[in-house]
Amino acid sequence: MRARGLGIFVRIAAGYALVLVVLFVMTGILYGRITQLAAQTEEIASVDQPAFRSVADLSTQVYAAEQSATRFLAAAPGPGRSKWLNPYYTARAAMDLDLTRLAEWAAQPTHGDIRSTLHDLEARLQARWATLDTEIAAAGAGQPLADVTDNSVAIATIESATDRFRAVLGEHVKGDAVEAAAVAQQTLTLILGLFVIAILITVIAGFLIARSIAHPLAGLTAAANRIAAGEMIDPPVVQRRDEIGVLSTALTRMVRSLRGLAEKERGLRVDLAEYQRVQGELKRSNAELEQFAYVASHDLQEPLRMVGSYTGLLKRRYQGKLDSEADEFIAYAMGGVTRMQALINDLLTYSRAGRGDRPLEETDSGQALARALDSLQTTIAGKQAVISHGAMPVVCANIIQLTQLFQNLIGNALKFCKDRRPEIRVGTERQGPDWVFSVLDNGIGIDPQYRERIFQIFQRLHKREEYEGTGIGLAICKKIVEQQGGRIWVESEPGKGSTFKFTLPAIEAQQLAA
Secondary structure, three states, X not given: OOHHHOOXXXXXXXXXXXXXXXXXXXXXXXXXXXXXXXXXXXXXXXXXXXXXXXXXXXXXXXXXXXXXXXXXXXXXXXXXXXXXXXXXXXXXXXXXXXXXXXXXXXXXXXXXXXXXXXXXXXXXXXXXXXXXXXXXXXXXXXXXXXXXXXXXXXXXXXXXXXXXXXXXXXXXXXXXXXXXXXXXXXXXXXXXXXXXXXXXXXXXXXXXXXXXXXXHHHHHXXXXXXXXXXXXXXXXXXXXXOHHHHHHHHHHHHHHHHHHXXXXXXXXXXXXXXXXHHHHHHHHHHHHHHHHHHHHHHHHHHHHHHHHHHHHHHHHHXXXXXXXXXXXXXHHHHHHHHHHHHHHHHHHHHHXXXXXXXXXXXEEHHHHHHHHHHHOHXXXXXXXXXXXXXXXXXXXXXXXXXHHHHHHHHHHHHHOOOOOOOEEEEEXXXXXXXXXXXXEOOOOOOOHHHOOHXXXXXOOOOOOOOOOOOOXXXXXXXXXXXXXXOOEEEEEOOOOOEEEEEEEEEOOOOOOEO
């Protein structure tokens, strides 16, 4: 695989692996050299030095044996004469042990010169011990000695042989020490050399890896800075399959996208003036529509009251005097007038809810709730409803519209609990910069598919014979909430009641109203 196809992580890992391999090799070489040095040092400490002590002890025991034998030979015959031989035999046993140790040490393949010198020393000692043993045996048998042995010549001969052995041993130990010093020096040189090699390999590997990453990144960074400054240039092409290649490809795609966006922006700028013009016309149209709904609803009140008045007069004057079909027609007319009056009132309320001439201020939501409950007092008492609430916060709202909002939501909850005693709970919860209000009831509930539809104007989910209403109440609620910077939604399932929730902006340093 080509190097440019390796990922950045793989490259860095390969560099570290190379350094680790070099370190392992260096460690193996150093371990071998240090083991060799330790072995030579151990030989000097555990073999050569005890050999020197054995040679020194051998000289001491030779002297002790000579002295003991001389005293025995010079002593007068008698029972206590043999005591002088005890040191002689003790020294002889010690010398045998020393010679055995020296023979074992000299048996090594590299100690040939030492073995020949040791054999000469052993021969001289054996000759001397044979002479002394003969003289001691003759003296012990009571035979007269013709002449006392001159010990000085024999001792000098043995000492000469011992000195030669000691000199050969010293040369050998000196050679071992020199060799150990040479190995130590070589080891130190090797350590320094390997350390320098490791540093060079690490620096070269790091440089190559860093260069393979930094060089293309520098080009891409320069191109990105120019692009950020507004130049739509093509970034440098990086023919790699690692993360830098991916970055180069992404930067190229980004430039293409920016060019496309720039072209779209030019098109949008051309259309912006037209959009602003249409938006202004739409705002004016909405305002005119709201004003028209307000005026039309208001102007319809007077003729509708006249129709209602005359229809009521017909009902009072002719009810029961005409046939049953006429009474039914009059009842239909009265019902239509009543529904039309409710629809016009709701339309007026809806049009007022969209007007922004009512200021938003610090409003005690508890006071707004109390006003709404007062307006619904007759319905609440008639249905024996249980309405509860907790602490109510101060919010940024218009108290008239907030009262209308509570009145519509609680009125809906009372209306859709036809076959049961209404239980309604008004709650609040702080969520970030808003207060979330909830109106929970135990009514008939709403199918989830209608959760959005119910907030549209003139939308009803039930027949008028089942539940009265104009289909505007929740649309008014939505308009009030959105006018005051919040949102409204419902959580419900059929047969499990409903929870209407809406948000209003909180006011810092809130004080909860009881």
